[in-house]
Amino acid sequence: MSLSTTLEKIKEQFDEGIVTLHQPLGQDTAVVSASVIVDLARFLKEDSALRYDYLMDMTAVDYFKKTPRFEVVYQFLSLKNLTRIRVKVPVDAEKPEVESLVSLWPSANWYEREVYDMFGITFRGHPDLKRILMYPEFEGHPLRKDYPIDRRQPLVGPQD
């Protein structure tokens, strides 16, 4: 199957850093290494033909016991062409860190806080990386596969 216009363009533009380009179930997907994510995102956003102006969603997946363990998943949308692309960045368990996209999209701010909160992946260059859904005293990262579902950490105030 031939690649879509977006994926062809990415292929032309980037020599290094692309792991795979494919279209599972007809959805454009690019797997890229962490070193190029900001450049790729800027290219998607600013290329006059592509214009992916939305960072629609951002999350991560914990492929426990596989290496690399995590994958940060971005969903972009282009209002101009009405196309979507999913960009995935494999992240190592040893040093789970990715460059932040806050400078490109303000929406990345809260999404990155959530990924940090749930998976413990940190984002370089994020202005205020703190927990968003859980409370600051919470230990661990609940959406990691090694966090047991029945572990309770009630936040109890002063007892007296």
Add this chain to the structure above:
Amino acid sequence: MAEPRTETMLLNVGPSHPAMHGVIQIKAELDGEIVRKADIEIGYLHRAFEKHCETGTYTQCFPYTDRLNYVSPLISNFAFATGVEKLMGLNIPERCSYIRVIMSEISRLTDHLTCVGASAMELGAFSVFLYMIKAREWLYELVESVTGARLTISYGRIGGVKADLPEDFEQKCLEALQKTREVLEEVHELLSGNRIFYDRMRGVGTISAEDAIGYGITGPFLRSTGVDYDVRKAFPYLVYDRFDFDIPCGDHGDNYSRYLVRMEEMEQSIRIIEQALDQIPEGPTNVDPEGQVIAPDLMADLGKFGKTAGLLQNEVLIQPTLQGSEKRYHEGISTALKTASLPPKEQVYSNIEGLMNHFKIIMLGHGICPPQGEVYCPFEGANGELGFYIVSDGTDQPWRVRSHPPCFPIMAALEKILVGGQMADIVATFGSVNMIAGELDR
């Protein structure tokens, strides 16, 4: 004479506040009446939806999706079901698509009615709230007659819906819609030209189209700025491409525009439902993984058909609500392989094969196993794009379910919208955000 004091004051709004429908906290820094800084704290209603989905089967995710947006639960139900169907490559029957459209639009109506009603109440228009809740009640009654519940409906199924529409649904639905339309006209007369309402809403809580896009905002909130992005038109799903409807857009991006957009969207939803009721075909409402339609009399396990033939004739007739019996839902279901759709309840309660089929789908380690892969499935929720990103590892339990909540980006942008405005406008703006803590915190 002493110098006037000039320091700012910190005011906590929420997490438990009468004007905050939903538990969030706004730490507002006030300079007199002007908001200088607003720190938004969310997460008070976090129930680990995504974590729970990983521990159960695909079927068991449905009750959780009800509790995402509890004002329009049907949309999240169908969005999740459609995501899994995409993973499995299932094409659902036409009738089921129409039912999903009708029920989604009813949900959109209830959502907008709640939002507009509640935000009007917070500005003092209490009668509007009562009128709109009255209309919502008629729609909830419809939902109840179809699904058996008002809020926690769990009506979606992978490859179909729980049950067909009741026999008198069309007539009841048209009546309810007509009455709702009258309520909307009444509300228009009461609010749209009302001096107090207008002054409190116009020019308040303004956001530009660029900012809205940058923050990833979708739905009525985005359309109030003039961008006509609606998933139903941009990426038509189910059978939305068969209906004639408009995407209302505002031009100011303020609270009043959002109010008008929501009012007009309700009118458009009514139009869609009326067309769908007109076009809806007869036929099965569920599908097997191969997409085959098979005659109901072949439903029983063929190897044991001789033994169960007598039993099948003693079917129990039940309603989806399990309250009494009227209509046979047996014919509506076309499961051949019995590995995707739950068998009809008449069989589950009347013969051993039905019961076994039921448990084969419900039991851990046996149920629906989509092939390995991942999918992102966008739907137009009442507040904007509701997306499910589902990763399957080939077993009966999802490896990862991510729900993209439509009001999350709006809440991220809320500080920008509130700063520079009046303290009293927090309530009006927050009302028009229509934050649903269930889907925000998941």
